[in-house]
Amino acid sequence: MRTPTPEPAQAPPGRPLSLVQRMRDEEEDEPQFKPLSWGLIRRLFGYMRVHARKRNVLIALTVLRAAQLPGLVWLGSKIIAGPIANHQLELIWWGVGAYAVLAVLTDGFFHFRQRFALELGEAVVNRLRSEVFAHVQRMPMGFFHRMKLGRIIGRMTSDVETIRTAIQDVFFVSIVQIGQMAFAAVVMALTDWVLFLVVVGMAPVLWAINRHFRAKLSRNSRAAQESFTRVTATLAESVNGIRVTQGFVRQETNAGLFRGLLADHSKYNVALARTSAVLIPLLELNSQFFVSILLVLGGWQVLSGGTDVSVLIEFFLFANQFFAPLQVLGNQYNQALVAMASAERVFNLLDTKPEWEDAPDAVELADPRRRAAGGKAGVTSMSPGARVEFRGVSFAYDKGRPVLHDVSFVAEPGRTVALVGHTGSGKSSIINLAAKFYLPTEGEVLIDGQEIRALTSHSLHAQMGMVQQQNFLFSGTVLENIRLGRPEASDEEVRTAAAKLDCLDLLEALPDGFHTQVGEKGGGISAGQRQLVCFARALLADPRILILDEATSAIDALTEARLHRALAELVRGRTSFVVAHRLSTIRHADLVLVLDGGRVVERGTHASLVSQNGRYAELHRQFAQADERVR
């Protein structure tokens, strides 16, 4: 039977597959199986150490169960061979009574084994996920540039789930099964060693068939899982991009792509079902074939008087106990190999060292306001901005491809620096360096005279506020989103911040006022309102350095005027970097840096730059035209 191999996804003309194709590309170079590795197993077991008591009880229960199951069979066979074969009614009752007690105990232990294994697996998975999340959150921006989102999600979801299965099932189930097989083997060898050798001879054949098909099933199952991830990812992408889809009348094209992905998914599911449909009957046929051989051999021994029928029955029962675990163990072994590959990936992610970290002797960036307030937690109302200096800074995201060249400037405390330039000129890169999201390749960035490398990122970010162009809002209320700037702020302080920005009335006028829910990307409120929420968030945080990527989207003149007033209030007293898209902002900046190809080509105030009639004057004309169009 042919197993469909993943084919390259085809994007319909005019529509890049983007996320879907990227996910597929990423999936393909990851190995699905890895040999058992003692190091990985030990590390996984290390995660159970905090639950050592539960783990030990679980191991004890597992060993007990490994003895109980064959014990039940042994007792059953003894009842048949003894009291039943000899017509001893009273002994039959006693035997059955003992059997019932053992059965209840077996299943009682089974309940706890099952429960503890699930709880232990959950605890390990929970810890692994939090560790991965915390680790990823600590990584510098360069990491996210290299590590694709799909991979991080894959580690957290399918890889961790595979590890869960391994912890909950593979180890404990295998102990029970191996115990069952060993017990059965000993009893069979003692009962009839000739028949036992026949059974042992059959085992490798069953094992080989099982392994072959299980590996195939596993590959199909992974392909089905991945194709389903592509289906859900495409669905998410389509819903997110619905405006673009409808705006460009791409509904039919996208529906065609989606049908293709569904067909792909179905194909793997069918392959999975077909492999299963071959394996199960094949295993059954094999068992029946072996039973036939045993019947012939055993029957001949009984007829020739070499053995008793009750012994033959006992042997058959144990042969079954010996064969049944083979299938289960084959499956568990397969899962163990898949889990090894997953564990290796998850641990590789956890072991990824950031390409840079704060120096061990990095110091906190001092906040003069705290000094003025006598070191108390609360800050005074004064907001002296920080002094930010770039000295001969060059920078490359990727080695050998510099995007900033020898950038030098000083942003004096409380001043506003506007960064202007065409797209790709390096505005955001300057901001990324000022925020210590990246480190310069050459030169120095100084905050209050201290090299940024010598400062802790945490203390720097605590004194820095950011308003992004996308105005990202988390799911929750407007109030919660504003409070993100200072979680301990009271409702009144949030309202005061909004009032200071002169937007209290606008936010109160929302359907539920400050308690209006804003969904993913702040859906449900307008672009202007979103920006005001972000301004209020930044104001509440009361940063000394403010970074603002001005929204490019067109906003009506009235909102524009209010935003402008709010912005003027927000930047007051703070050292501000504004990626400026509006003339009104640039006009009020103390220093305008004109960027081109990663270099500062002109600098000065708006007025002085206009009079130079150079690059800025040209940009200014474009800005003025854009502003005109908005009005």
Ligand SMILES: Nc1ncnc2c1ncn2[C@@H]1O[C@H](COP(=O)(O)OP(=O)(O)OP(=O)(O)O)[C@@H](O)[C@H]1O
């Ligand atoms: N994460 C990244 N990895 C690699 N190159 C990047 C990355 N981010 C930006 N660049 C490149 O760096 C250069 C400067 O980009 P930057 O984002 O600083 O420009 P910008 O002036 O802010 O542009 P825009 O106005 O479009 O936001 C561009 O050539 C861009 O392609």
